[in-house]
Amino acid sequence: MSTLNLPKSAYSLYKPLDDGLFLVRRTTDGEILLARPLDADYDKTAHLIRHGAAVPAANLLNHENLVSIHDELVNIPFYHHQGSSPDSATRMFLWDFSDGGTLQDVLDDYAPPANGGGFDPAAMGGLLPEAFVWHVALGLLRGLQWLHEGVRDTYGVVASDATGRRCRRVRGQTEAEAGWMPVLHRDLRAANVFLQRPRGIETYGDVKLGGFERCFVSGTAGKGREAPVVAMEKEDGVSLGVLRKRMARWKREGYGVPKAQRPYTRGSELFAVGALLYRMMCGRELPPAEECPDCGCVHITSNDAARHNPCRHDCVKDINIDIVFAPLLNYTAELKLLVMLLLRLNRNDEWTASAVLDHAWPGFQVWATHTEDGRLYRDIFDDMWFRKQNQARFKKRRREVVEAEEEEEEQWDDMELGDDVLVV
Structure with a gap:
């Protein structure tokens, strides 16, 4: 079976769900994703992925307005029942988790x-x-x-x-x-x-x-x-x-x-x-x-x-x-x-x-x-503008700090030292 050639991120098990599904947390940003084991026959999409269509499926399901595949996750302990010890690791694909329902x-x-x-x-x-x-x-x-x-x-x-x-x-x-x-x-x-x-x-x-x-x-x-x-x-x-x-x-x-x-x-x-x-x-x-x-x-x-x-x-x-x-x-x-x-x-x-x-x-x-x-x-445009404005404010503050530090250095450089000043 072909695999997705995607960079792996670090994930942690967040919560088991019904029907053998899991929620996992992406540790880089805290995003919660849906983990679907590939050894279960959930739907046509999972069937296609298991039979060699992983890369085409990932290329297709890769849009902000589609429930998209994020990554392939391997070697996560699979728990059959909450509180039980882990069985062998299972192979999973990570999908968008729609936390707002339908x-x-x-x-x-x-x-x-x-x-x-x-x-x-x-x-x-x-x-x-x-x-x-x-x-x-x-x-x-x-x-x-x-x-x-x-x-x-x-x-x-x-x-x-x-x-x-x-x-x-x-x-x-x-x-x-x-x-x-x-x-x-x-x-x-x-x-x-x-x-x-x-x-x-x-x-x-x-x-x-x-x-x-x-x-x-x-x-x-x-x-x-x-x-x-x-x-x-x-x-x-x-x-x-x-x-x-x-x-x-x-x-x-x-x-x-x-x-x-x-x-x-x-x-x-x-x-x-x-x-x-x-x-x-x-x-x-x-x-x-x-x-x-x-x-x-x-x-x-x-x-x-x-x-x-x-x-x-x-x-x-x-x-x-x-x-x-x-x-x-x-x-x-x-x-x-x-x-x-x-x-x-x-x-x-x-x-x-x-x-x-x-x-x-x-x-x-x-x-x-x-x-x-x-x-x-x-909407997304306003969020982009908000982030852009925040970046501009951050750069302005950084520039003000740098200018203040340079001004202070110039003051020290211009200071006339007397004979009774000890320089260390």
Whole structure:
């Protein structure tokens, strides 16, 4: 079995968990990581790692918005039961530990009562704070940008005014990784969106997409439009030729294609992000994206839809994505426009995560600059600015100390010594 050729750090066992998992502490900075033994069959990812895909998996799962592999840890004592003596050492991989739970946990905490109880998030202007919705939206889009395109966002800050007290965010992007094979997650839901607690001055910690058991590696490198990034939602082993034909048929026939043969694309995942944001804002699940399994109707429409037949069954309430957000007064128009865009992208292969981020970023900047909540929000850019300011203050203090010492030396050098002064 191949191994990760990564530098080893010192770790110590922190706490055993259920299911044979452990928490370990990295002694260099105190970071707590999740240790997963490789002799257990947890999921598809562990299976691939055990069978020689450790290096590719580490290269893929290496992004601040994905649950990432940190290191390979060997020779740690393995305890079967708390308090027992260690057995032979076991081999483990170290992963991000999401100490903030999942987005599903947050939604469960804020969910309306089962009987309604008069609680209507729309009537209250919205469910979750706009700052958190933006934070999750940008984090998931950055994670998908890496999976789909091999592109990372870059971060920079400059002073936004003469006082130097506020920073201006400078967003950039890396070039796509050479030979990148796009990956579709295929299971983007709230339970697979993991949250970390803040590590600096940020309002919220990192948002990390996990649960890669159903991921699909396209096997086709490059950005060429002749090779669409497409899979089946629940069917593996379909040839690229068949996938292309199904994609072309979907574009021609739409709902005339049986559900089991409809393509799953990058747009399917962007739509899934929109569905999560809709739930965070409206406090309820989005209706089925296509034919409802209960009544066969299509419950989602828009102002530019060619045709929509309203559902007359006692089923899910239909929504128009152009007007459903109107009562949500707690959110800016820019955020609503982003979600409306995402909810138009189901099975789309024209839009990319990079393009959506480029579209979303100016709206986020407007919110962050011109609203009270936005000015209070702190993210990775603010943390970078805070650290940069601290470094500048430290250098200034050091410079002042050095200048004071030099001035004192000059005073001694200029002093005239009398005959009665003893120099030792």
